[in-house]
Amino acid sequence: MNTPPLPSRRKLLAWTAATAAASTLPPRAGSASAASAPIALKKGDVVLFQGDSITDAGRDRKTQDQANNPAALGRGYPFHIGGQLLAEHAGLKLKVYNRGISGHKVPDLDARWQADTIDLKPAVLSILIGVNDIWHKLNGRYDGTPQIYREGFAALLKRTTDALPDVKLVICEPFVLRCGAVNDTWFPEFEERRGHAKEVAAAAGAIWVPFQEMFDQAVAAGTEPAYWAGDGVHPTHAGHALMAEAWRKAAGI
Amino acid sequence: MNTPPLPSRRKLLAWTAATAAASTLPPRAGSASAASAPIALKKGDVVLFQGDSITDAGRDRKTQDQANNPAALGRGYPFHIGGQLLAEHAGLKLKVYNRGISGHKVPDLDARWQADTIDLKPAVLSILIGVNDIWHKLNGRYDGTPQIYREGFAALLKRTTDALPDVKLVICEPFVLRCGAVNDTWFPEFEERRGHAKEVAAAAGAIWVPFQEMFDQAVAAGTEPAYWAGDGVHPTHAGHALMAEAWRKAAGI
Numbered sequence: 001m002n003t004p005p006l007p008s009r010r011k012l013l014a015w016t017a018a019t020a021a022a023s024t025l026p027p028r029a030g031s032a033s034a035a036s037a038p039i040a041l042k043k044g045d046v047v048l049f050q051g052d053s054i055t056d057a058g059r060d061r062k063t064q065d066q067a068n069n070p071a072a073l074g075r076g077y078p079f080h081i082g083g084q085l086l087a088e089h090a091g092l093k094l095k096v097y098n099r100g101i102s103g104h105k106v107p108d109l110d111a112r113w114q115a116d117t118i119d120l121k122p123a124v125l126s127i128l129i130g131v132n133d134i135w136h137k138l139n140g141r142y143d144g145t146p147q148i149y150r151e152g153f154a155a156l157l158k159r160t161t162d163a164l165p166d167v168k169l170v171i172c173e174p175f176v177l178r179c180g181a182v183n184d185t186w187f188p189e190f191e192e193r194r195g196h197a198k199e200v201a202a203a204a205g206a207i208w209v210p211f212q213e214m215f216d217q218a219v220a221a222g223t224e225p226a227y228w229a230g231d232g233v234h235p236t237h238a239g240h241a242l243m244a245e246a247w248r249k250a251a252g253i
Numbered sequence: 254m255n256t257p258p259l260p261s262r263r264k265l266l267a268w269t270a271a272t273a274a275a276s277t278l279p280p281r282a283g284s285a286s287a288a289s290a291p292i293a294l295k296k297g298d299v300v301l302f303q304g305d306s307i308t309d310a311g312r313d314r315k316t317q318d319q320a321n322n323p324a325a326l327g328r329g330y331p332f333h334i335g336g337q338l339l340a341e342h343a344g345l346k347l348k349v350y351n352r353g354i355s356g357h358k359v360p361d362l363d364a365r366w367q368a369d370t371i372d373l374k375p376a377v378l379s380i381l382i383g384v385n386d387i388w389h390k391l392n393g394r395y396d397g398t399p400q401i402y403r404e405g406f407a408a409l410l411k412r413t414t415d416a417l418p419d420v421k422l423v424i425c426e427p428f429v430l431r432c433g434a435v436n437d438t439w440f441p442e443f444e445e446r447r448g449h450a451k452e453v454a455a456a457a458g459a460i461w462v463p464f465q466e467m468f469d470q471a472v473a474a475g476t477e478p479a480y481w482a483g484d485g486v487h488p489t490h491a492g493h494a495l496m497a498e499a500w501r502k503a504a505g506i
Contacts, residue, residue, distance in 0.1 A: 083494030241336030
């Protein structure tokens with residue numbers, strides 16, 4: 001176990017409790033309140049996963065326009081969730097897409113948002129973004145501060161709900177495991193950024209998927225961090241499957 | 254709906270009921286009774302998936318020796334099951350492998366059984382085999398009768414339990430959907446072969462996964478066959494995820 005005790009551990013809620021709290025969060029006045037209602041899937045709904053390499057998970061770009069194509073969904077949590085939703089809601093003829101792209105940060109999503117998100121008219125839009133916003137800053141390839149992450153993420157969600165007022169937003173908590181490429185230089189800034197993501201999600205009336213709490217709890221239960229993400233950032237097969245379970249619990253579908 | 258009523262429909266049990274019945278089947282006197290006990294996973298257990306293209310599901314051969322490698326598990330039911338077991342039994346450090354190979358029949362499994370199965374020392378061995386044994390016969394590439402399928406399958410299982418007396422066998426029911434490449438020429442021989450598989454599994458004290466009943470029930474509930482397997486043989490993303498649920502329910506893990 002190479003995980004020193006973290007101050008944030010003491011604040012840990014079981015992720016199930018956090019999930020329950022987030023999913024019952026009242027919408028803020030003036031926010032996109034439609035997005036905070038429980039998800040009720042309808043026939044033909046598009047379910048879209050957006051994000052970086054964690055979402056991308058080796059997906060086949062050539063078939064990305066084919067809904068429900070296994071290769072196009074990658075080998076991560078969108079593959080698991082997509083299959084389960086398609087199996088359990090067969091009558092709805094859902095269309096599941098993955099448009100995560102490795103290395104992307106909030107501004108990269110913004111640059112391709114019209115074609116890769118809004119034009120697909122998702123009924124359910126899942127977003128996991130933020131780890132590269134800090135990682136690329138730590139290694140000198142980017143200079144965006146936590147405040148720039150917060151403002152850019154909030155603007156992206158406003159742009160989304162302006163264009164798609166009925167979209168159900170599912171915002172996934174950025175997370176890291178304390179191993180591999182993740183060392184002390186990531187903290188406390190990473191925690192600050194996680195806080196921003198959660199507040200931005202709440203302001204948008206989004207469902208919140210507490211991935212960091214989930215992984216923290218899994219490690220606290222005795223599994224070493226690398227079991228869930230060898231390099232601290234990219235989940236293993238076990239990690240992605242656990243994420244899928246948490247996502248479905250939070251989204252309620 | 255292009256599915257004419259089948260005689261076998263009238264005999265359909267809900268697959269959950271069939272599963273419950275199969276998993277409580279008493280071992281036959283003199284059979285490998287150890288395999289019929291409920292599965293109790295132990296630390297370091299190897300879980301191995303064997304079969305044809307349905308199991309293979311586009312897996313990466315180059316990484317097949319790496320346990321739990323997502324690419325090596327393909328894009329089908331072994332990927333789903335493997336991820337879920339790894340996530341939910343993290344403390345056990347399971348090792349999941351997929352060695353399904355497209356186009357294989359019972360004699361093809363037999364030819365590579367030592368290196369691809371016995372040498373891996375699986376604690377849990379899942380086998381789905383039989384569709385090519387009839388398909389290749391129908392298209393003139395093979396001349397094995399249903400009786401040859403039965404005898405070959407039984408011999409393969411005996412060889413397995415002789416070498417691995419503690420292995421837990423999970424035998425999956427061969428299945429087809431009534432669409433694509435599957436037409437009336439497949440019947441009633443395919444049903445005869447399914448019957449052989451079930452009897453061979455019972456004789457070996459194996460757990461039985463009733464995939465045909467499951468898909469028949471899903472189609473009877475109103476979803477067209479192609480939703481589950483476009484060509485009638487190879488499951489879609491939805492089909493594989495449904496198989497994973499049925500497998501886990503039958504195996505009890």
